[in-house]
Amino acid sequence: MMYQGYGMGAGSWLVMAVIVLGAVGLIAAVTVAVARSSASQSRPQVEDAGEAEGVLADRFAHGEIDSEEYAARLRVLRVQRH
Numbered sequence: 001m002m003y004q005g006y007g008m009g010a011g012s013w014l015v016m017a018v019i020v021l022g023a024v025g026l027i028a029a030v031t032v033a034v035a036r037s038s039a040s041q042s043r044p045q046v047e048d049a050g051e052a053e054g055v056l057a058d059r060f061a062h063g064e065i066d067s068e069e070y071a072a073r074l075r076v077l078r079v080q081r082h
Contacts (some may be wrong), residue, residue, distance in 0.1 A: 052077050 053074065060070040 031043050056065075056070060056073055056077065060067070065073070
């Protein structure tokens with residue numbers, strides 16, 4: 001069946017290809033942005049550096065860790081802070 005010149009020419013194919021590639025690129029960009037946003041929100045945020053030392057002190061006070069482990073972990077926390 002012939003359309004007698006009313007078919008899609010080379011220019012129409014090019015425009016259609018650009019639109020499809022743009023849509024795919026937009027979908028990919030949105031997907032990456034959402035993934036990065038949710039990944040950054042899932043990381044624990046320490047508001048105060050002293051908060052970790054407080055948790056460590058509580059664990060030591062409740063007998064969950066001994067004095068050697070408390071001292072070792074406290075040193076690590078203080079070295080990482082500076």
